[in-house]
Amino acid sequence: MVTTILAIETSCDETAAAVVADGRDVRSSVVSSQVDLHAAFGGVVPEVASRAHVALLTPVVAEALLEAGIDGSELDAVAATIGPGLIGALLVGVSAAKAYSLAWRAPFVGVNHMEAHLHAALIEEPELALPVVVLLVSGGHTLLIAMDRVPGDEAAQAGSPVRFVYRLLGETIDDAAGEAFDKVARFLGLGYPGGPAIDRAAVSGDPGAIRFPRGLMDDGHDFSFSGVKTSVINYVRKHPDARVPDVAASFQEAVVDVLVTKARRAAAEIGARGICIGGGVAANSVLRQRVLDSCAADGRQAFLPHLSMCTDNAAMIGATAWYRLRTDGPTPLDVGPDPNLKLPLA
Ligand code: KG4
Ligand code: ZN
Numbered sequence: 001m002v003t004t005i006l007a008i009e010t011s012c013d014e015t016a017a018a019v020v021a022d023g024r025d026v027r028s029s030v031v032s033s034q035v036d037l038h039a040a041f042g043g044v045v046p047e048v049a050s051r052a053h054v055a056l057l058t059p060v061v062a063e064a065l066l067e068a069g070i071d072g073s074e075l076d077a078v079a080a081t082i083g084p085g086l087i088g089a090l091l092v093g094v095s096a097a098k099a100y101s102l103a104w105r106a107p108f109v110g111v112n113h114m115e116a117h118l119h120a121a122l123i124e125e126p127e128l129a130l131p132v133v134v135l136l137v138s139g140g141h142t143l144l145i146a147m148d149r150v151p152g153d154e155a156a157q158a159g160s161p162v163r164f165v166y167r168l169l170g171e172t173i174d175d176a177a178g179e180a181f182d183k184v185a186r187f188l189g190l191g192y193p194g195g196p197a198i199d200r201a202a203v204s205g206d207p208g209a210i211r212f213p214r215g216l217m218d219d220g221h222d223f224s225f226s227g228v229k230t231s232v233i234n235y236v237r238k239h240p241d242a243r244v245p246d247v248a249a250s251f252q253e254a255v256v257d258v259l260v261t262k263a264r265r266a267a268a269e270i271g272a273r274g275i276c277i278g279g280g281v282a283a284n285s286v287l288r289q290r291v292l293d294s295c296a297a298d299g300r301q302a303f304l305p306h307l308s309m310c311t312d313n314a315a316m317i318g319a320t321a322w323y324r325l326r327t328d329g330p331t332p333l334d335v336g337p338d339p340n341l342k343l344p345l346a
Helices: 035-039 046-068 087-103 113-124 177-187 194-202 226-238 244-270 285-298 315-328
Strands: 004-009 014-021 025-033 077-083 108-112 132-137 142-149 164-171 274-278 301-303
Touching: 004 046, 004 087, 004 315, 014 046, 014 315, 025 046, 025 315, 035 046, 046 087, 077 087, 077 113, 077 315, 087 108, 108 113, 108 315, 113 132, 113 142, 113 164, 113 274, 113 315, 132 244, 142 244, 164 244, 177 194, 177 226, 177 244, 194 244, 194 285, 226 244, 244 274, 244 285, 274 285, 285 301
Parallel strands: 004 077, 077 108, 132 274, 274 301
Antiparallel strands: 004 014, 014 025, 132 142, 142 164
């Protein structure tokens, strides 16, 4: 029997809803970005985000159901991101999902947003060769995670879900990679969000023009991006005539170099079959090309989810909800949002 889930994502500045069947078949995925609302402030304003979610969620859910050609009463579960994220923003999606769940008598499933980024690749690659090293790079997180099936689980009965286990290999000790892109872009006057702006500006720049520092490059699996950000600021103050595309390309080169070097080293260390990327920064064109090239050179698979699956969306919430529903069952309705929810690690 097919399990059809309505999933809702409102953890930050994207109001999203999707209908996903059996965790893989995305019947609809609607994302309403609030980026224009926040651009005037140069970053996400939590109160503005919450109010926009209130206004946008009902029409976004209606569109997701309409596109999927399904009535709410036909749903098998209603899922929502319960964290991590902005508390006011999370509350809108979780409260709505619980109300729909009661109205349509479908169980509620609370989903961890970071786990959902890990599962995004599975939508396009259900047979992802494990173990895989996942580089999760967004505006709030920079994590290197080993994703594998639970040891001994191979003997599980046919039809029972594969159980995943996540091991944290490394994380940022200061700024997240996306945060560094956003701060440098703001300093260079490239606007918000910074990542796509730097990606675009770098196209006409020389990535070898300036050698910016590669934080913690030869030191374990952790990351540090505050040094490169400060270095860009100091360089531009000292060289006011520097070409913006050259600065953007050189900064991007430094960040991508560290991300790929570390992911590659971690993959070799744990004997990973592949490298997967997720989170908003995974949309970066140079990062994608570099992961492809290095995996080809190392004989590993590169899993690069489609751009729409890298940035925040509800399809990945629906995929994860299906997995969690099968392993843990529904989430009790007294479980509320947790802005600091952690990834369940081994
Ligand atoms: O995962 P995401 O959509 O939202 C969360 O932070 O949870 O990631 C947004 C981040 C922002 O910092 C944005 O600047 C960055 O992803 N980003 C990029 C690119 N597109 C988005 N960074 C580098 N290159 C890009 N093309
Ligand atoms: Zn995200």
